[in-house]
Amino acid sequence: MRRKVIAGNWKMNMLPNEAIDFINALAPSVKNTSNETILCVPYTDLFYSLLTVQETNIHIGAQNMHWEENGAYTGEVAPEMLKCINVEYVIIGHSERRQYFNETDETVNKKLKAALKHELKPIVCVGETLEERESGRAEEVVTMQILKSLEGLTAEDLQNVIIAYEPIWAIGTGRTATSEDANNMCKTIREKIKEKFQSDDITILYGGSVKSANAKELFTMSDIDGGLVGGASLKVDEFSKIVNFDK
Numbered sequence: 001m002r003r004k005v006i007a008g009n010w011k012m013n014m015l016p017n018e019a020i021d022f023i024n025a026l027a028p029s030v031k032n033t034s035n036e037t038i039l040c041v042p043y044t045d046l047f048y049s050l051l052t053v054q055e056t057n058i059h060i061g062a063q064n065m066h067w068e069e070n071g072a073y074t075g076e077v078a079p080e081m082l083k084c085i086n087v088e089y090v091i092i093g094h095s096e097r098r099q100y101f102n103e104t105d106e107t108v109n110k111k112l113k114a115a116l117k118h119e120l121k122p123i124v125c126v127g128e129t130l131e132e133r134e135s136g137r138a139e140e141v142v143t144m145q146i147l148k149s150l151e152g153l154t155a156e157d158l159q160n161v162i163i164a165y166e167p168i169w170a171i172g173t174g175r176t177a178t179s180e181d182a183n184n185m186c187k188t189i190r191e192k193i194k195e196k197f198q199s200d201d202i203t204i205l206y207g208g209s210v211k212s213a214n215a216k217e218l219f220t221m222s223d224i225d226g227g228l229v230g231g232a233s234l235k236v237d238e239f240s241k242i243v244n245f246d247k
C-alpha cells in the first residue's frame with residue numbers, strides 16, 4: 001500500500017539503554033505526524049524497543065532474518081522468533097548484507113517469502129554500485145534485482161512490501177543521489193512492478209545519505225514515498241526533523 005514512510009536503520013549501533021532513551025525522546029516529536037515512523041534496530045534492542053514504543057506511533061523492525069523455520073543454523077534468527085515478540089517489519093537484502101555476508105537476489109527472495117508467510121512486513125533493498133552507474137547499467141541492474149527478489153509473489157503480497165532504493169555509492173558517503181536521479185529510479189521500479197503485477201500501489205523509499213537538509217526535496221518527488229535512513233537516524237533531533245519533513 002502506497003504511503004509516506006520514514007524508516008531508520010540503526011545498523012550495528014545502539015545498546016538497549018540507548019534505544020530506550022532514544023525512543024522516549026523521539027516519541028513526543030513524531031506523535032502528530034501521519035508519516036509512518038519505523039526504527040529497524042539490532043536484535044538485542046528489539047524487545048526493549050517494542051516495550052518502549054507501546055502507546056506511541058513508532059513501529060519496530062529487525063534488520064535481517066533467516067528464511068528457514070528453525071534448525072541447525074548457528075547464530076541465525078527465524079521469522080517466527082521475530083513475529084512472536086511482535087516485531088512488525090524486517091529489512092531484507094540490505095547492500096551491506098549482500099556485500100559482506102554473500103546475500104543474493106535468490107536468498108532475498110527466500111527471505112521475502114518467509115517474512116510474508118509469517119506476516120512480517122519486509123523492507124526490500126536494491127541498488128547499484130558506482131561502477132554499475134558509471135557504466136550506464138544502473139537501471140538494468142536494479143530491474144533485475146527487483147524482478148528476481150519479487151519472483152513468485154502476488155499483487156496482494158505487494159500490499160505488505162516496501163521497496164528501498166539505496167544506491168550503494170550514496171550509503172554512508174555523504175553523497176546523495178540527486179532528487180531527479182533518485183526519483184527516476186523509483187519511477188522505473190514502479191513501472192517494472194506494474195508490468196509484472198498489474199499494480200503499482202507500493203511504497204518505494206530512497207536511502208543513501210538522507211538528512212534533514214535534503215529530506216523534503218527527496219520525499220516530495222513524484223515517485224519517492226519516504227526514506228530509509230542510516231547515520232541520521234542515530235540522532236534524535238535530526239531523525240525527528242526527517243520524519244517531520246513536511247511540517
Ligand code: 13P
Nearest residue numbers: 009171172208209230231
Ligand atoms: P546512510 O543514511 O548512513 O547513508 O545509510 C543509508 C542506509 O544504508 C540505510 O539503510
